[in-house]
Amino acid sequence: MIREFGTSDFLFILFAVRWTLLLSAIAFAGGAVGGLVIALARVSQNRIFSGLALGFIRVFQGTPLLMQLFLVFFGINIFGISVTPLLAAAIALTLHASAFLGEIWRGSIQAVPGGQHEASWALGLGYLDRMKSIILPQAARISVAPTVGFLVQLIKGTSLASIIGFVEMTRAGQIINNATFEPFTVFGLVAVFYFILCWPLSIAARQLERRFSRATAR
Amino acid sequence: MNYDFNFAPVLANYPRLLEGAWVTIQLSFGAMVAGLVVGLMGAIAKNAGPRPLRWLVDAYVEAIRNTPFIIQIFFIFFGLPAIGLRFSPNVAALVALIINVGAYATEIIRAGIESINRGQVEAGIALGMKRAQIFRYVILRPALRTVYPALTSQFIFLMLTTSVVSVISASDLAAAGNDINAETFASFEVYLVITVIYFILSIGFSALFSAIERVAFSYPLSR
Numbered sequence: 001m002i003r004e005f006g007t008s009d010f011l012f013i014l015f016a017v018r019w020t021l022l023l024s025a026i027a028f029a030g031g032a033v034g035g036l037v038i039a040l041a042r043v044s045q046n047r048i049f050s051g052l053a054l055g056f057i058r059v060f061q062g063t064p065l066l067m068q069l070f071l072v073f074f075g076i077n078i079f080g081i082s083v084t085p086l087l088a089a090a091i092a093l094t095l096h097a098s099a100f101l102g103e104i105w106r107g108s109i110q111a112v113p114g115g116q117h118e119a120s121w122a123l124g125l126g127y128l129d130r131m132k133s134i135i136l137p138q139a140a141r142i143s144v145a146p147t148v149g150f151l152v153q154l155i156k157g158t159s160l161a162s163i164i165g166f167v168e169m170t171r172a173g174q175i176i177n178n179a180t181f182e183p184f185t186v187f188g189l190v191a192v193f194y195f196i197l198c199w200p201l202s203i204a205a206r207q208l209e210r211r212f213s214r215a216t217a218r
Numbered sequence: 219m220n221y222d223f224n225f226a227p228v229l230a231n232y233p234r235l236l237e238g239a240w241v242t243i244q245l246s247f248g249a250m251v252a253g254l255v256v257g258l259m260g261a262i263a264k265n266a267g268p269r270p271l272r273w274l275v276d277a278y279v280e281a282i283r284n285t286p287f288i289i290q291i292f293f294i295f296f297g298l299p300a301i302g303l304r305f306s307p308n309v310a311a312l313v314a315l316i317i318n319v320g321a322y323a324t325e326i327i328r329a330g331i332e333s334i335n336r337g338q339v340e341a342g343i344a345l346g347m348k349r350a351q352i353f354r355y356v357i358l359r360p361a362l363r364t365v366y367p368a369l370t371s372q373f374i375f376l377m378l379t380t381s382v383v384s385v386i387s388a389s390d391l392a393a394a395g396n397d398i399n400a401e402t403f404a405s406f407e408v409y410l411v412i413t414v415i416y417f418i419l420s421i422g423f424s425a426l427f428s429a430i431e432r433v434a435f436s437y438p439l440s441r
Contacts, residue, residue: 062374062420064381066392067413074405078221152284159286163385170288183296191285191293198284 005180010189016172017193019086023158023168026090028151031097038102040131043109053102060099066160068092073164089161096157100150108143109135145208152198152205159194169193227402228411231394238394239415241308245390246377246423249315253376254369256316257323258358264328275324282321288382290314295386311383311390319376326368330361363435370427374420381416391415 041053060068072095073088112135120130162171173190177183264275282290291314295305305313334357342352362369384392395412399405 059417062378062417063413064378064392064416066381066384067409067416070409071406071413074409078406080221156284156286159288160382162288170286173289173292177292177296183292184300187289187293187297191281191289194285194289195281199280202280202284 002181003179005176005182005185009176009180009186012176013169013172013186013189013193016167016169017197019166019168020155020158020170020194020197023086023089023093023161023166024151024155027093027097027154027158030090030094031101031154034094034098035101035105038098039105039109042102042106053106057099057103060096061103065092065096065157066163068096069160069164085161085164085166088164089158089166093154093157093161097150097154100153101147104146104150105139105143108139108146111142112138142212145205145212148201148205148208152201155197155201156194223407224404225407225411228398228404228407231398231402234394234398235391235411235415238389238391239419241389242377242380242391242416242419245308245312245315245380245383245388246373246419248312249319249376249380250373252316253319253323253373256320257327260320260324261327261331264324265331279321279324282318283325287314287318287379288385290318291383291386307383307386307388310386311380311388314383315376315380318379319372322372322376323369326365326372327361329368330365331357333364334361359435366427366431366435370424370431373427374423377419377423378416 038053038056041049042057044050069089069092072092073083073085076083076088076091116134116138117130120134125134158168159170161168162174165171167175169190173186177186180186260275260279263271267275291311294314294317295307295310298305338356338360339352342356347356380390381392383390384396387393391412395408399408402408
């Protein structure tokens with residue numbers, strides 16, 4: 001049965017936005033923790049830590065997000081644990097975000113001038129104090145713009161969770177399209193919703209970037 | 219963990235994996251070349267075009283960069299037939315990829331062109347170079363050199379994004395994986411092998427890009 005696209009269909013897609021937002025929030029929060037660990041491991045003096053972190057980044061930046069989702073979804077089943085699409089997508093996107101944020105933040109940490117490291121050495125600060133009080137606060141300022149930029153990429157990335165069956169905005173659109181067969185309206189609407197989520201972030205990232213480059217221009 | 223890994227049925231299907239990988243390479247390469255052309259035209263239009271054209275390019279770049287690729291390909295494959303534009307899955311995939319990467323390339327090349335010092339152009343005029351010469355040698359080539367790393371990492375990202383075209387049943391590597399999975403039910407093994415192939419492809423494209431960089435941008439830096 002094909003039916004007309006109506007208000008209830010509009011609302012179905014609109015309410016699916018919260019699942020896109022939830023998944024993005026989980027992945028970003030998890031990715032922030034994982035990314036910090038990866039970034040610190042990457043800049044550490046310990047060859048094993050930095051090598052492992054580099055390998056992690058290379059693998060997750062060198063393979064498709066879709067395959068990462070599939071591998072987590074089917075991989076957990078191997079252990080005999082059945083996993084919901086939401087959990088699988090949350091884990092896969094967290095790992096994905098950890099790799100990308102780790103690489104962004106590694107760059108930010110290394111962009112902090114070397115004199116800051118040396119000064120904190122000279123003051124006799126230990127690793128924790130040096131990172132917590134001297135390096136990371138400065139690196140954080142540098143990283144804000146690219147981090148917001150990555151958030152846009154992450155929100156768009158959650159759309160692939162639809163393929164493993166999680167009903168977020170994209171999957172909701174597919175379901176409505178299958179019932180109404182008005183792809184122009186349905187996918188146009190879904191695109192507009194994504195745009196409303198992502199565009200302000202893109203603009204913010206650009207302005208932060210501009211403000212930062214003006215502040216550091218010599 | 220009581221699981222017997224079974225790679226035999228996956229590896230027995232290697233001709234289909236190779237065929238899928240070949241389609242992925244073709245789609246990626248085609249979209250990179252065409253996307254570069256779109257990006258060049260977009261950047262030039264943004265830089266020197268009349269105002270309505272600049273707005274149009276802005277709208278295109280922002281619309282593409284702020285919506286997911288999967289929605290773009292659904293729109294092209296399912297939506298456009300409604301206005302009489304019908305593509306086969308592989309063609310729709312290529313069109314969607316070109317439109318997608320063209321927007322990113324426009325933005326990247328535009329940034330490169332803007333980074334060129336105005337004095338360089340004036341020096342070109344003073345030397346009596348023609349407009350086309352100034353554009354090609356003074357603006358475009360140094361601009362492309364500046365943005366080359368950003369452009370090529372965008373291209374690698376594009377190659378990985380091609381996996382999404384399997385959702386409209388194009389015949390790429392990921393779709394070959396879906397087919398083999400449907401026959402063998404060895405899901406994890408299938409997608410592990412496919413992921414490894416994508417990883418090898420991304421290493422291959424990286425190597426190709428650094429070889430091109432050595433040939434095209436080997437002239438010394440002025441600073």
